Amino acid sequence: VSTQSTGKQWYQRRVRGVAFVLGHAANNYYENAPKESPAVWHIQIGGHDGSVYAKSADFDGTFDAAEMAKMSNAANGDDTDIFTNPPKGYTIVRVVPASSEFQVLTGKKKGNAGRLLYVARGTSTLVTALVDVTNCSRGCESKAMDAFSVGITEGINAGI
Numbered sequence: 001v002s003t004q005s006t007g008k009q010w011y012q013r014r015v016r017g018v019a020f021v022l023g024h025a026a027n028n029y030y031e032n033a034p035k036e037s038p039a040v041w042h043i044q045i046g047g048h049d050g051s052v053y054a055k056s057a058d059f060d061g062t063f064d065a066a067e068m069a070k071m072s073n074a075a076n077g078d079d080t081d082i083f084t085n086p087p088k089g090y091t092i093v094r095v096v097p098a099s100s101e102f103q104v105l106t107g108k109k110k111g112n113a114g115r116l117l118y119v120a121r122g123t124s125t126l127v128t129a130l131v132d133v134t135n136c137s138r139g140c141e142s143k144a145m146d147a148f149s150v151g152i153t154e155g156i157n158a159g160i
Contacts, residue, residue, distance in 0.1 A: 018043050018044070018045050018054050018055060018056055019056075020154070020155060020158060020160065021043055021045070021127055021129075021151040021152065021154070021155045021160065022041050022042075022043040022056055022129075022151070023151075024150055024151040024154040024155070025041055025043070025129065025147045025148050025150060025151030025152075026039070026041040026147070026151075028146070028147035028150040028151070029041070029131075029143055029144055029147035032143050032146065032147065033139075033140055033143040033144070033147070034135075034137075034139060034140060034143075036134075036135050037133055037134055037135045037136065037137065037139075037140040038133075038134050039131050039132060039133045039134070039140070039144060040058075040131070040132045041056075041129060041130075041131050042055070042056050042058050042059040042060065042061070042129065042130040042131070042132075043055065043056050043059065043127065043128070043129050043151075044056070044059045044061065044127070044128045044129075045125050045126070045127055045128075045160070046068060046125065046126050046128070047124075047125065047126060048072050048076075048121060048124070048125070048126055049065075049069055049072070050065040050066065050067070050068030050069030050070075050071075050072055050126070051065065051068070052068070053125070059130065060130070061117075061128065061130050062088075063087050063128070067087040067088070068126065068128070070082055070085075070087075071087065071105055071119045071126070071128070072119070072121060072126045074092070074095060074105050074119075075095065075102070075103055075104065075105040075119045075120050075121050075126070076103070076121050077095065077103055082105070086107065087107075087117075089109060089110055090107045090108065090109055090110060090117055091107055091108050091109075091110055092105065092106070092107040092117075093106045093107055093108065094106055096145065098120065098145075098149040098152065098153075099149065099153060101153075101156055102120050102121055102122070102152055102156070103120065104118055104119065104120045104145060104148060104149060104152070105117075105118070105119040105120070106118055106141075106145060107119075113136055114132055114133045114134065114135075114136040115130060115131070115132055115133075116129075116130070116131040116132075116133060116136070116141060116144055117129070117130060117131075118131065118144070118145060118148040120148070120149075120152045122152060122155050122156050122160050123155075123156050123159060123160065124160075125155075125160055127151070127152060127155065127160075129148050129151075131144050131148075
């Protein structure tokens with residue numbers, strides 16, 4: 001019984017972690033982005049190895065474990081072939097130093113410039129965000145990246 005309890009508590013912490021990061025990122029974007037460019041945020045949390053622990057109910061990304069592990073390594077600054085061999089259906093744009101603690105891997109969905117991809121490594125987790133932006137522009141992309149960074153920073157501060 002205690003093992004089931006522990007497993008259930010671990011899972012509940014991961015689900016709360018999704019809501020925590022999503023809430024901070026989405027709220028920051030809402031406060032700072034152009035009002036004519038609303039966004040819907042989808043978050044997934046997993047391990048640095050590419051495993052998936054929990055995701056928001058509407059996260060519809062279909063990344064396999066190898067793609068997740070490659071994105072994790074790229075977000076960590078490791079050499080990968082992510083730019084020449086990105087996850088299926090996406091273009092990887094760059095890796096941006098967001099703070100002294102982490103970097104953000106950025107990308108876009110091919111054929112849908114309004115679907116943005118952000119990936120960063122937290123203390124012990126890999127966080128992936130898919131952000132659907134209406135009327136997407138470079139300014140919106142910048143605000144979304146900043147908002148994702150706020151979510152990750154708050155997650156790291158909370159031990160996520």
